[in-house]
Amino acid sequence: MAYQSLVYGFVFLPLCLLVYQIAPQKWRRRVLLAFSYLFFWLLSGKLIVYLLGTTVFVHCIGIWLEWLRSEQKTALASAERCEKKRIKGIYQKKSRRVLAFGVLLLIGILAYLKYYNFFAGNLNGIFGSALPFTLEEKNILMPVGISFYTLQAIGYLADVYWGKIRAEEKLENTALFLAFFPQIMEGPICRYSDTAGTLYSGKSLEIDNLTEGYIRIFWGLFKKKVIADRLAIGVDAIFGNYTSYSGAMTVFAAAAYTVQLYMEFSGCMDIIIGSGQLFGVKLPENFRQPFAAQSAAEFWRRWHITLGTWFKTYIFYPVSMSGPVKKWNQYGRKHFGKYITMLGTSAMALFPVWLCNGLWHGARWSYIFYGMYYFTLILLGIAAEPLRDRVLELLHIGEKSAGLKVVRIAKTWLIIFTGELFFRADGLRAGIYMFRSIFRNFDLNSLFDGRLLELGMSRADLIAIAAGCVVVAIVGAVKERGVHVREALGRKPVFIRWSIYYALLLAVIVIAAYGDGYQAVDMIYAGF
Amino acid sequence: MKKRKKIILALIIFIALLWICSAGIQIVARNVKGAINERSRVFASVSSEPEKTIDLLVAGDSESYTSISPMDLWNQTGIAAYDCGQPAQRIQETYYVLKTAFQKQSPKLVLLETNTMFRNPGFLTNLQLSLTEPLNYHFPIFRYHNAWKALFDGPGGLKSGYMGFEIRDKTVSYEGDENYMKETKDKTEIPEVTRIYMDKIRNLCRKNGADLLLFSAPSPVNYNYKKYNALKEYAEEADLPYVDLNLRYRDIGIDWKKDSYDKGDHLNIDGARKVTEFMAKYLTDNYQLPDRREDGRWKEWNELAESYFKELEQCVIL
Numbered sequence: 001m002a003y004q005s006l007v008y009g010f011v012f013l014p015l016c017l018l019v020y021q022i023a024p025q026k027w028r029r030r031v032l033l034a035f036s037y038l039f040f041w042l043l044s045g046k047l048i049v050y051l052l053g054t055t056v057f058v059h060c061i062g063i064w065l066e067w068l069r070s071e072q073k074t075a076l077a078s079a080e081r082c083e084k085k086r087i088k089g090i091y092q093k094k095s096r097r098v099l100a101f102g103v104l105l106l107i108g109i110l111a112y113l114k115y116y117n118f119f120a121g122n123l124n125g126i127f128g129s130a131l132p133f134t135l136e137e138k139n140i141l142m143p144v145g146i147s148f149y150t151l152q153a154i155g156y157l158a159d160v161y162w163g164k165i166r167a168e169e170k171l172e173n174t175a176l177f178l179a180f181f182p183q184i185m186e187g188p189i190c191r192y193s194d195t196a197g198t199l200y201s202g203k204s205l206e207i208d209n210l211t212e213g214y215i216r217i218f219w220g221l222f223k224k225k226v227i228a229d230r231l232a233i234g235v236d237a238i239f240g241n242y243t244s245y246s247g248a249m250t251v252f253a254a255a256a257y258t259v260q261l262y263m264e265f266s267g268c269m270d271i272i273i274g275s276g277q278l279f280g281v282k283l284p285e286n287f288r289q290p291f292a293a294q295s296a297a298e299f300w301r302r303w304h305i306t307l308g309t310w311f312k313t314y315i316f317y318p319v320s321m322s323g324p325v326k327k328w329n330q331y332g333r334k335h336f337g338k339y340i341t342m343l344g345t346s347a348m349a350l351f352p353v354w355l356c357n358g359l360w361h362g363a364r365w366s367y368i369f370y371g372m373y374y375f376t377l378i379l380l381g382i383a384a385e386p387l388r389d390r391v392l393e394l395l396h397i398g399e400k401s402a403g404l405k406v407v408r409i410a411k412t413w414l415i416i417f418t419g420e421l422f423f424r425a426d427g428l429r430a431g432i433y434m435f436r437s438i439f440r441n442f443d444l445n446s447l448f449d450g451r452l453l454e455l456g457m458s459r460a461d462l463i464a465i466a467a468g469c470v471v472v473a474i475v476g477a478v479k480e481r482g483v484h485v486r487e488a489l490g491r492k493p494v495f496i497r498w499s500i501y502y503a504l505l506l507a508v509i510v511i512a513a514y515g516d517g518y519q520a521v522d523m524i525y526a527g528f
Numbered sequence: 529m530k531k532r533k534k535i536i537l538a539l540i541i542f543i544a545l546l547w548i549c550s551a552g553i554q555i556v557a558r559n560v561k562g563a564i565n566e567r568s569r570v571f572a573s574v575s576s577e578p579e580k581t582i583d584l585l586v587a588g589d590s591e592s593y594t595s596i597s598p599m600d601l602w603n604q605t606g607i608a609a610y611d612c613g614q615p616a617q618r619i620q621e622t623y624y625v626l627k628t629a630f631q632k633q634s635p636k637l638v639l640l641e642t643n644t645m646f647r648n649p650g651f652l653t654n655l656q657l658s659l660t661e662p663l664n665y666h667f668p669i670f671r672y673h674n675a676w677k678a679l680f681d682g683p684g685g686l687k688s689g690y691m692g693f694e695i696r697d698k699t700v701s702y703e704g705d706e707n708y709m710k711e712t713k714d715k716t717e718i719p720e721v722t723r724i725y726m727d728k729i730r731n732l733c734r735k736n737g738a739d740l741l742l743f744s745a746p747s748p749v750n751y752n753y754k755k756y757n758a759l760k761e762y763a764e765e766a767d768l769p770y771v772d773l774n775l776r777y778r779d780i781g782i783d784w785k786k787d788s789y790d791k792g793d794h795l796n797i798d799g800a801r802k803v804t805e806f807m808a809k810y811l812t813d814n815y816q817l818p819d820r821r822e823d824g825r826w827k828e829w830n831e832l833a834e835s836y837f838k839e840l841e842q843c844v845i846l
Binding site for chain 2 (some may be wrong): 003005006010011042074169207208210211245307458459460461463498502505506509510511512515516
C-alpha cells in the first residue's frame with residue numbers, strides 16, 4: 001500500500017482519521033500507533049518483528065541512559081568538589097558504553113540485512129579460493145523503512161546521551177515516534193525534539209489542517225503521478241538498454257532521471273507531510289528548491305535535508321570534535337599552515353559523511369562511487385574557494401551578480417546530472433559506459449528525430465511532463481523568493497483560491513499517469 | 529460551523545465538477561476509442577452501441593472473447609451478441625462492465641465465461657478494485673481520463689473489431705494431455721470475493737430481466753475437473769445453468785493440434801468458430817433469443833458480418 005495508492009487515500013487515511021477523531025484525546029496516540037503497525041504489517045507482514053524489537057530495544061537503552069544521568073546527578077549532589085570530575089568521568093564512560101552498545105546493535109542489524117550479501121559477494125570475488133571458506137549469499141528479507149527508522153532511533157539515543165532531550169518514559173510514545181505511518185517508508189528522518197510535541201498531543205482534527213493537508217497531498221500526487229511516473233517509462237527504457245542509445249540520449253536520461261527522482265521523492269514528501277498535517281503533526285521539510293542551488297554543497301543542504309542534517313549532527317560534528325581531528329588541527333597548524341590544516345580537517349570530517357551517504361542508499365559500488373563523487377567535489381570546492389574569490393575580485397564580479405548566479409546554477413546542474421547518471425546506472429561499469437558515450441557518440445540529432453517517442457512516452461506524455469515541470473518550477477521560483485505559497489493563497493479571494501485548488505485536483509485526475517497503460521511505479525526511496 | 533458548511537459546499541462543487549467532466553469525457557471517449565487503452569476500451573465500445581441493439585452479452589476474461597464469435601452467431605442464428613470481456617478480467621470488472629452495458633442495452637441473456645470466477649488477486653488488490661470500479665462507473669472521468677491524449681497523439685487506430693471479437697489466425701498447438709478433465713471429487717475453491725460479486729451480478733441480471741448462463745470455454749491450461757466440480761456445485765447452489773465445454777470438446781470437434789492459439793490457453797479462430805457453432809445450437813434449443821437478421825435496425829450487423837467473412841476468406845491459418 002503505497003502512499004499514492006487509492007487504498008491509502010480513500011480507505012486507510014479516512015478510516016484512521018475517523019477512529020482518531022472518535023477516540024478520547026488520551027487514546028489518540030494509541031490509535032495512531034495501531035494504524036501505524038497495521039500499515040507496516042500490510043507492507044512487511046511478519047517482518048514487523050524487526051520494528052517491534054528495535055522499538056523495545058531503543059526504549060530500554062534510552063531509559064538506561066536517562067537512569068545513568070539521574071544517578072550521576074545524585075552522585076554529584078552528595079560528592080565533594082574534588083570528586084565531581086572523577087564521578088562525571090565514570091558516568092560519561094558508562095553512558096558512552098551504553099550508547100555504543102545501542103548504536104552498534106542497531107547498525108549491526110541494518111548492516112546485516114542490507115549489506116551482508118554485498119560484503120559476501122565482494123569477499124568471495126576478491127579472494128576467491130584463497131579463503132578457506134566461502135560466504136554464501138542469503139535470501140534476506142528487509143523490512144520496509146529500516147534505513148529510515150534506524151537512523152531516527154540512533155539520533156534519538158544520541159540526543160538522550162547528549163542530554164538534549166529526556167528519554168521517553170512511555171513505550172507507546174517511543175513506538176509511535178519510530179513507527180508513525182506517514183513517515184515510516186520514506187522519512188523524513190525526524191528528530192524527537194522536532195516532532196514529539198505535535199505527535200503526542202492528540203489534538204482534535206481541525207478543518208484548516210484537513211484542507212491544507214489534503215491540498216498538500218494532491219500537490220504531491222501531481223508531482224509523482226503527472227511527472228515522475230511518466231518520466232519513469234523513458235528513463236527505464238534508456239537505462240535498461242543503455243548500449244543502444246547515443247550520448248545525447250544519455251544526457252537526456254540523466255537529466256530526466258534527476259527530475260523524476262526529485263518529483264517522485266519530493267512528491268511523496270508532500271503526501272507524507274500532508275498526511276501528518278491532517279492529524280496536526282508537523283513533520284520536517286525535506287526539500288528546499290534544490291535546483292536553485294549554486295554549489296554541490298548547497299544542493300545537499302536543499303535535497304533530502306533531514307538525511308543531510310542527520311549526517312551533520314551525528315557524524316560530521318562528532319568526527320570534527322574527535323580526538324584525532326583535534327590532534328591533526330594542532331599538528332597541522334604547526335607544520336603545514338592554516339589552509340592545509342583546514343583542508344585536512346574538512347577531509348577527515350567529510351569522508352565518513354559521504355561514505356555513509358553512499359552506503360545508506362544501498363549496497364552497491366555505484367552508490368559508494370556516488371558518495372565519493374560528492375566528497376571529492378565538495379572538498380575541491382572548499383580547496384578552490386580562495387582562488388575563486390581572488391579571480392572574482394580581479395574580474396570585478398560581485399558575489400550577487402546575476403550572471404555569476406546563472407553560471408553557478410548551471411555548473412551545479414551539471415554536477416547533479418552526472419552524479420545521478422552513476423546513481424541510476426545499473427552498476428558502476430554501466431555508469432562509466434554511459435558517461436563515456438557522451439564524449440564518443442553524442443549525436444544531438446537523436447533527440448529530435450523521433451527516437452524520444454520510441455521510449456514508451458507519447459507526444460502527449462512529453463507535453464504533460466513539460467507542462468507539469470513548468471508549474472512546479474513556477475511554484476519553486478515563488479517559494480525561492482521567500483513567499484509561503486499556501487499562506488499567499490490563503491490571502492486570495494475564495495473564488496480564486498478554490499479555483500486553483502480545483503484546477504490542481506482535476507489536473508491530477510485527468511492528466512496523471514494511472515489506470516490502463518501505466519504500470520504503478522514503486523516509490524524509489526522506499527527501496528533504500 | 530461556518531467552516532464546516534464551506535467544506536461541504538466545496539465538496540459538492542467538486543463532485544459537480546467531476547460529474548460535468550465525466551459527462552464530457554464519455555462523449556470524447558466514444559469518438560476516440562482507439563486512444564483509450566485496451567482494458568477500458570470495452571466500456572467505451574459497448575457504451576457506443578446504439579440503444580437496445582444487443583440481445584446477448586458475453587463477459588469474462590480472455591477465454592470469453594476468444595471462444596464466442598458474435599458474427600458467426602449472427603450468421604447462424606441472428607442473435608445480436610457482444611463480447612465485453614477483458615484480458616484477465618477480475619470479477620469486480622465483470623460486474624461493472626455488465627452494469628455499463630445495461631445502461632443502454634436490454635440483453636435477454638448474459639453468457640459468463642467462468643475462468644474469471646477463480647481469479648483472486650489478493651486482499652489489497654480486491655479492495656482497490658472494489659473502490660476503483662464503482663468510482664470509474666459513477667465518474668467515468670477516472671476510467672477515460674487518458675482520452676485527452678488523443679488531442680496530441682491522434683484518435684488511434686482500432687484493430688478490426690467484430691462486436692468485441694478479433695480474428696486470431698495463429699496456431700500454436702497444445703501438446704499436453706488431451707485427457708485433462710480427469711474425474712475427481714476434489715474441488716477448487718471459489719474465492720469469497722467472487723461469491724460476493726456473483727450475487728451482485730445475479731441481482732443485476734434479475735433486475736434487468738436477463739438470464740444468466742455460466743459457461744467454461746475449452747482450455748486445457750485453465751480448466752480441470754476440480755474447477756468443474758466447484759462450478760457445478762456453485763451453479764446448483766445459485767440455481768444457474770452451467771455448461772462446461774471442456775467435457776464436450778470432442779463433440780464440439782476441437783482439435784488441440786489445430787484449434788489452439790497459444791498452447792492450449794486460448795482458442796484460435798477455427799476453435800472459436802466451432803465453439804460458437806455449438807453454443808448457437810445450445811442457445812436456440814434452450815432460449816428464446818430473437819433473430820434480428822431481417823430487421824432494418826440491425827442493418828449494420830449484416831454489413832459487419834459481410835466484412836467479417838471477407839476477412840476470414842483472406843485468413844490463412846499459420
